[in-house]
Amino acid sequence: MNQPARISALAVALAGMVLSMSACNRLAARDQLNKGVEAYKSARYEQAIGYFQKATELDPSLPMAKTYLATALAQNVVPGLDTPDNQKNAQQAISIFQEVLAKDPKDVNSLKQIAAIDFSIKKFDEAKMYQKKVLDVDPKDPEAAYTIGVIDWTLAHENALKALIPAGTNDDGEGNLKAPKKVMETIKAQNTPLVTEGLDYLNQAMANRANYDEAMSYINLVYRRKADVDYGNLDAVKADVAAAKEWSSKAMGTRKANEAKKDKGPGGITIDASGNMK
Numbered sequence: 001m002n003q004p005a006r007i008s009a010l011a012v013a014l015a016g017m018v019l020s021m022s023a024c025n026r027l028a029a030r031d032q033l034n035k036g037v038e039a040y041k042s043a044r045y046e047q048a049i050g051y052f053q054k055a056t057e058l059d060p061s062l063p064m065a066k067t068y069l070a071t072a073l074a075q076n077v078v079p080g081l082d083t084p085d086n087q088k089n090a091q092q093a094i095s096i097f098q099e100v101l102a103k104d105p106k107d108v109n110s111l112k113q114i115a116a117i118d119f120s121i122k123k124f125d126e127a128k129m130y131q132k133k134v135l136d137v138d139p140k141d142p143e144a145a146y147t148i149g150v151i152d153w154t155l156a157h158e159n160a161l162k163a164l165i166p167a168g169t170n171d172d173g174e175g176n177l178k179a180p181k182k183v184m185e186t187i188k189a190q191n192t193p194l195v196t197e198g199l200d201y202l203n204q205a206m207a208n209r210a211n212y213d214e215a216m217s218y219i220n221l222v223y224r225r226k227a228d229v230d231y232g233n234l235d236a237v238k239a240d241v242a243a244a245k246e247w248s249s250k251a252m253g254t255r256k257a258n259e260a261k262k263d264k265g266p267g268g269i270t271i272d273a274s275g276n277m278k
Contacts, residue, residue, distance in 0.1 A: 029059035152198030216251035
């Protein structure tokens with residue numbers, strides 16, 4: 001065999017070996033992925049992380065491997081805990097979801113996961129930003145709109161307490177008419193945009209899920225913050241409080257109806273929005 005022929009034969013053999021190794025790696029990666037899923041389902045999150053990491057190393061192109069890894073890592077994030085380790089865990093999971101988004105900016109699952117992690121560590125501005133990205137992809141997503149409303153109420157409630165408590169006033173949830181005018185002017189300035197946005201998004205959530213009792217509950221709460229914003233206009237304050245009570249009553253009634261439907265059951269096999277049998 002002449003020299004060019006030997007080189008060509010060697011190249012073919014090496015290519016075959018590479019393809020064979022790649023195929024083996026892909027099979028091994030899927031095995032690790034399956035083991036990771038089983039570990040995750042059994043709440044063995046550290047084991048699941050190890051399996052998913054190995055799967056991504058063996059086959060970086062394996063669909064869902066990075067998503068599963070980031071989801072498992074997110075389980076290490078403790079909601080409300082402001083420590084360097086918890087922030088590190090959160091950022092590690094977020095970074096991997098962002099890698100997924102780099103390839104598919106419209107991956108709703110990754111957008112929602114990042115928003116949920118940011119919410120859990122009280123990065124509310126970031127959480128709102130990602131939920132709004134979800135709505136850019138799917139304007140009819142009720143959970144994304146609801147979560148923005150919840151964040152707006154949370155921030156407005158914190159603003160109210162920070163202003164009222166130092167002034168020696170407790171929040172009465174009905175406009176705080178006895179609070180000093182200066183305090184209420186501060187609350188109005190801080191909370192007007194939050195109240196406006198919060199009601200807009202909660203109503204959007206309701207428009208896309210008529211029996212959304214959690215959204216109704218927060219509409220009640222946001223109207224109580226709106227009563228603060230309308231300080232100085234007694235008729236408006238009364239209307240806000242009345243609306244809050246009405247939505248609270250609706251929420252309770254709808255919750256009971258929703259629970260009754262759950263207790264009754266579907267009466268057979270149903271298909272969810274993703275096409276999965278339930």
